[in-house]
Amino acid sequence: MALTLVTGGTGHLGRDIVDRLVRDGRHVRVFARSPGTRSDVEWASGDLATGAGLREALHDVDTVINAATYSPIARRGGIRPTDFFTSPSAVDVEGTGRLLSSCGEARVRHFLHVSIVGLDEATLPYARVKLAGERLVRASALSWSLVRAMPFYYLLDRLLSGLAWLPVWPVPTTLFNPVDTSDVADHVVACAFDGMRGERAEIGGPEDLELVSLARRYQDARRLHRKILPMNLSDAKARGMGFVVSHGVRGRLSWTDWLQRNDPVARSATQR
Template identity: 75%
Template sequence: MTLTLVTGGTGHLGRDIVDRLVGDGHHVRLLARSPGARPDVEWAVGDLATGVGLSDALQDVDTVINAATYSPIARRGGVRPVDFFRSPSAVDVEGTERLLSLCQRQSIRHFLHVSIVGLDDATLPYARVKLAGERLVRASALSWSVVRAMPFYYLLDKMITSFAWLPLWPMPTTSFNPVDTSDVADHIVACAFDGIFGERTEIGGPQDISIAELGGQYRDARGLHRKILPVPMSEAKARGMGFVISRGARGRLTWADWLQHRYSVTHQAA
């Protein structure tokens, strides 16, 4: 049986990827800074940012799914002024370069890299870091694939929650199609084992929705009483912020359905 190494396997997307792999009968090894509790996978202790444990983690591996990333915005669930000036690159650039080099030495059959839709026009430092890492993959001599995905529902939920206490929510009217990690995981696992390499079809959610409408659905799902102020945004500014509409595969779960599942038990008026 072939062995698949997943980096970032303890994150939101990574957990869904691992669930799909295990459900499909794959032998899975997770790279993590400390071993977790789930018994249906192998745990390899290591760190992309430092390189510790990477060589051992790749022993006997056939396929690598690189879902690791470090986004301060995602970690804290909100944007701070510093995010417009810099973003750490130890995982997404140096870590990716280190992983690629080791994979080449160990003759990995397939290296699949998870990236983000719209990076070429995005201006935020995190996006530039992600693009730099993606370019390293594309320049590699390995048999590689790149799958770009739209922003995830759980992250948008965290970001709106961070300012949900405000009585007025200024929100752009520009549209995009965010997606759930479960749909992205299905697409990634399919791309990892279909024998096709290179740039793969990007994936977004099933619905084109304005940010203002997205905020309104969140507000209603939470039972909040807030006023939304629609704010026009130029196309260039929207693309710079990563608000685009993907043109590839479409997931199945809508934002409204995700919210219903997320808040059906915790729904409270405020």
């Protein structure tokens, strides 16, 4: 049976990818620093940042789905001044390079890399790091695919929750279409096994909404009452900050429906 290795398989997107693969009856191995608890996959311990465990993890692997990334903003759920000047590259650049090299040695048949929509004009350091990793994939002699996705709902939720203490929220008016990780996982898994290669259709959410509208829907769903101060951004500045609209495949789950499904108050009530 063909074996699929998923890097980043314990992250939000990675978990959904693993779920889809298992549901489809595929043999899955997850590469992670610490083995998880689920018993329907194989676990391979290692670290892309150092290369530890890669050779063993790729043994008998046919397909690699690289969903690993290291975003300080996503991990802490907020932006700090340092994020405008630097972002770690050990996973997304050096780690991607190590993984590509090891895949070549292991004769992996297909390498699928998950990236972000709008990197070419984005100026934030994390975006530049992601673009550098992409370029390594594009230059690789491997048989590769590249899927760019819009930012995820869970990250937008985390960032907006960090504003809850402010009485006034300054929010850009630019359009945006974030997406749920479950929809991205469906698209990624389809692209991994449909026989096509190269740059694939990017994926975003089903609605093009102004960030002001996204913030208002968040406040309504979380029962918050904060004044929103709309801020106009030029198109160039918006693109530089990663605020774009994807024109590829569209996910199905809306922002409003995602907020309802992930309401911490409702979840707490059902668990009593």
